[in-house]
Amino acid sequence: MPEPIRVIEGKAVPLKLENVDTDQIIPADFLKILGKKGLGRYCFYRWRYNEDGSLRGDFILNNPRYRDASIIIAGKNFGIGSSRENAVWALQDFGIKCVIAPSFGDIFYVNSMKNMLLCIKLPEEQVKMLQELAEKEDLILRIDLEESTIKFRDRILSFAIDKAVRERFLQGLDEIEITLKHIEKIKKYEESMPSFMIPNPRRFITD
Amino acid sequence: MGLAGKSIFDKIWELHTLYEKEDGETLIYVDRHLTHEVTSYMAFEGLREKNRRVRRPDLTFAVMDHNVPTTDRLKPIRDELSAKQIAALEKNAKDFKLTLFDLYSPYQGIVHVIGPELGLTIPGITLVCGDSHTSTHGALGALAFGIGTSEGEHVLATQTLWLRKPRKMLINLEGKLPENVTAKDVILWVIRNIGTGGGIGHVIEYDGPVVREMNVEERMTLCNMAIEGGARTAIISPDEKVFNYVRGRPYAPSDDEWSQALEYWRSIVSDLDADYHKTIRFHLDKLEPQVTWGTNPAMTVGVTEEIPDPGEFDDPGEKQAAERALKYMGLNPGTKITDINVDVVFIGSCTNGRLTDLVDAARVVLGRKVAHNVRALVVPGSQLVKRSAERLGLHRIFIDAGFEWRNPGCSMCIAMNEDRLRPGDRCASTSNRNFENRQGPGGRTHLVSPLMAAAAAVYGRFIDIRELDLPSREEVLEHAGAY
Structure with a gap:
């Protein structure tokens, strides 16, 4: 069962790019690794490393100032593309606890929620404001899920979040167990399924 | 909104709704689960950890496609990690009693190619797969969602998925495609216009003369890339072309079941007065490659x-x-x-x-x-x-x-x-x-x-x-x- 999360506090890093796809978050080569542990090494791999394995100086997550950042502030459509949940595992293993962006790829958003990586949608102006603040000097954000607020310096921003997502973070629920409380409804549907809906091997393809 | 007709998406959604929470999260029954070697491993591990089984092995199909060599299949796989991942799927399919189309199966292929081709994908069903291009199956009138690994584990264990009802976007493709301008050009044109995030939170329904003119495989191309416009999925009301495509395929309904299947399939097509949150029309008479x-x-x-x-x-x-x-x-x-x-x-x-x-x-x-x-x-x-x-x-x-x-x-x-x-x-x-x-x-x-x-x-x-x-x-x- 996942641990409940009420507050996330950490340094923010501005990733001023739109349409960051999950292929960039973790390249396909590393999807062959069985398991979640250690994937942080491959997070944004081709943006972080040159071909010879040296660090790329032009990528913000390589900047020593942001090495301990745990909150990414990104452009719109973060996490579009492939459904690979490894993108979420890689971000988490890299130390990221929250991503703030104007919008997210649908599948990435759900995958994040299931793994308790918090995705917060904020209006574009607020995202840009936070990016600029984080660029100028160290920006520590305190995100309170119970209050749905982001606190920094003397300011407070509130954010909208699905009740179901919030509950999940606050309670750390095992979703399969919850679903199995509805087992009678599942069985009832199954009993009513007509035989043509069941994919039995009915014939072969012959030349 | 209440008096309007229903779209194919509305109909399939309602028929598969088991329970709806006050906040809109809906428990949906999953009629088909397709899985492959790359995104399934941790889902099976999750089941093992909790001592859970696959609820409906007969509705779950596994295939090797993402990392397989395309050269001589009789030679050993040189890439050690790929070989391990492929072996893991073989073990998981065996342990959890799933049908597996392995490297040597005459039915092996890309999961979104074999689903329709084997008759695993039929109109009116819900289908999920741990791959974002699962929207492909919408071409036959199935409601198909690409999902992550955690969701995959949930489907394996419960044969259901918690979903929030997406909004509906109708894309009407009007006119007649010029010669040698194809479904691929159409979908690139659509994405170019709506943008990579234009479909976020939406299910796209395609309709219009250009769609009706297309064969079922061309419709698959159209639905396949809906995710590249950010859409949750895509769907097309099935017609005679789809029914003819499905008939006779290995896992498709038998001749005895056919009339019952047809009756159901005809009942789920979009009503003429169905309403949508958004409607976009593209005139494609002059579309170029x-x-x-x-x-x-x-x-x-x-x-x-x-x-x-x-x-x-x-x-x-x-x-x-x-x-x-x-x-x-x-x-x-x-x-x-x-x-x-x-x-x-x-x-x-x-x-x-x-x-x-x-x-x-x-x-x-x-x-x-x-x-x-x-x-x-x-x-x-x-x-x-x-x-x-x-x-x-x-x-x-x-x-x-x-x-x-x-x-x-x-x-x-x-x-x-x-x-x-x-x-x-x-x-x-x-x-x-x-x-x-x-x-x-x-x-x-x-x-x-x-x-x-x-x-x-x-x-x-x-x-x-x-x-x-x-x-x-x-x-x-x-x-x-x-x-």
Whole structure:
């Protein structure tokens, strides 16, 4: 069962790019690794490393100032593309606890929620404001899920979040167990399924 | 809204709703679960950890496709990690009693090619797969969602999924496509217009004369790339073309069940007065072949256009993205598409790896040769596609022209096996993603139709396919048979 999360506090890093796809978050080569542990090494791999394995100086997550950042502030459509949940595992293993962006790829958003990586949608102006603040000097954000607020310096921003997502973070629920409380409804549907809906091997393809 | 008719999405959604929470989260029954070696491993591990079983092994099908070699299947897999992942799926399928189409199965192929082709995908069902291109199955009127690994574990254990009802977007494709402008050009045009995030939170329903004119495989191309416009999925109301496509396939309803199936399928098509949150119309009478120039599928222009100038974008985010993309792609603003040379041509993938696509490519390749400096591959989407093509004689057209003729898999679309670009290689590809490094580190991808890709192989650069005098699909099949 996942641990409940009420507050996330950490340094923010501005990733001023739109349409960051999950292929960039973790390249396909590393999807062959069985398991979640250690994937942080491959997070944004081709943006972080040159071909010879040296660090790329032009990528913000390589900047020593942001090495301990745990909150990414990104452009719109973060996490579009492939459904690979490894993108979420890689971000988490890299130390990221929250991503703030104007919008997210649908599948990435759900995958994040299931793994308790918090995705917060904020209006574009607020995202840009936070990016600029984080660029100028160290920006520590305190995100309170119970209050749905982001606190920094003397300011407070509130954010909208699905009740179901919030509950999940606050309670750390095992979703399969919850679903199995509805087992009678599942069985009832199954009993009513007509035989043509069941994919039995009915014939072969012959030349 | 209450009095309006229902769309196909509404109908399938309601019929599969088991429970709806006050906040709108809905428990949906899943009629089919397709799975493959790459995204399933941790889901099975999760089941083991909790001592859970697969609730409905008879509704769950596994296939090896993402990282499999497309070369000789009798040789051992050289990539150790791939071999382990493939072995893990074999063990999981065995332990949890699932049907597996392994490397040696005559039914092996890309999961979104084999689903429809085997009759696993039928109209009116809910279907999920741990792959974002699951929207492909919507072409048959199935409600299909790409899901993550945690969701996959949930489906394995419960045969259900918690979903929030997406909004509905109707895309009406009107007019008649010009000759040799294909479903791939249409979907690139749609994404170019709605943007990579335009469909976020929506299910896209396609309709209109252009869709009705398309065969079922072409509709699959259209639905396949809905995710590249951000959509949750895509769907098309099934018609006689779909029913004829499904009939007789290995897992499709039997003749005894057929009339009952048809009755249900006819009942789920969209009502004429169905309402949508958003309706977009595209008039396609003058659509030209489309070519991507950048690093996401919305960065697309017509074949007669030039590479855009980032300076002309108003939006600062788009401008920055365009500059970055041009740098990555090694292209200059103002370059004509037809002045761009290619090094590699890839024909295949869940977008364009079906028989229709290979026939189209063969229309261009027949009687021509691959340019001397181009490496060209045809990777059929499945063993059945490959065998059909070989029985028709299409493989000889490709091999004689200098194409490599491979075994089925995702191959150079995702570059998890040995099929990949070298740094700097420029590729005309019939696949679905032109993201940075997608086809191999440093590789440069231009997404195009099979016709355009085949022509690029022959000429070593992009050409306007409309300038060639091409045989029809029927004519090329006649030629192939007589080869």
